[in-house]
Amino acid sequence: MGMKIYGIPKSCATACIMTCLGEKVIEEYELVHVDLSKGEHKSATHLAKNPFGKVPVLEDGPLTLFESRAITGYLCRKYKSGTDLLRNDSVEEAAMVGVWLEVESQQFNAAIYPIMFEKLMKPFLGQTPDQSVIDEFLLKLGSVLDIYEARLSNSKYLACDSFTLADLHHLPYIHYFIKRTPYGDLITSRAHVKAWWEDISARPSFVKVAQQMDARPILN
Template identity: 40%
Template sequence: MKLYYFDVLNPRKVCALARHLDLPVEFVHVNLGKGEHKTPAFLAMNPNGKVPVLVDGAVTLWESNAILCYLARKAGSDLWPTDARQFEVLRWLMWDATAFAPQAGTLYFEHVIKSRFGMGGPDPGEVQKATQGFLGFAAVLEAHLRGRSYLLGDALSVADFAVAITLPYAQQAQLPLQDFPEIRRWHAQMNTLPAWREPFPDLAEPAGLAEAI
């Protein structure tokens, strides 16, 4: 298997899971600064021109949450459950993609990506809007985590790898977590996983194109 990545949010979660499951994955760094994500060869794998992409024999898969589920199934892992809990996982993946991640991801973009790639300072309007949105959705997550070790209760799942993805950058992205002790506790628990702390196989090179994020 080959996993094409760059050290930003969505590739981070699939790299972390692949390493956590100790899968025989060849990590292929895509140099976004050189436009490698826009070459004909890469676009043939993912017409969106974005990372991550997984290639496993005849299977080529893009979209990070789909890759999470594929890798867990490939490993025979219960992180992608086959019983009724699968619907719970799907619920949290969809909630994250449509609600939580857009708010947290905007703060990550404004405070981390712009600074990293010389794109100017944060847009105060975008920051204010995303902060308010984040607070609302974080309250939902906080309430759900009370009395639960992970999103599905006592069982770690791919949903945790997806929903927690901005939390390693909480300080840099200025995520307002001070009033959410359960979210902080949950992420501290994720940080006990070596692959979560160190998901990337090596240091990626700087990129220059925000559209690739």
């Protein structure tokens, strides 16, 4: 049985998996479209794969995984080809990848997700964005990015001087944040953050995925 990814390129989490596969030079997999607009992620079939009713899901032989960071970690450990996104040859660098993956999840994502939900998802769902929520989390995101600016003034990438999984997991959200909200200056006004973003977003693995992210309506 070949590897299958259940999701859509529009999903930031699915886009991370696809970018990771590109970095690992893995082309033999099937992307199984899950139409969120029709509620396919809440179907009994999908809930059997992910009881939380979300995408992506990875099936690799008898193994079924959900949660994007768990999936990318698995792919990086299984496949030695392509980019060493976990820096396995250095205990210290591998530890720093772990640190900045936690930062991405607990600090960056926690700040940017509510903004994206209010600005992009609520209008799609026919709801009115709450500007007070947006303003609150813009302040939080700015504080996170100030720390990134300081870090990136001393390191080319977040974990070390090589591109890693910690950088990769920022790509889809920042892509949408800059292209689809009026708040992109939070990224571009910080010189080191801007340079980092321009570097990582130009990687061929993500350029290919970004084209697919931009080609479809938001939920399918």
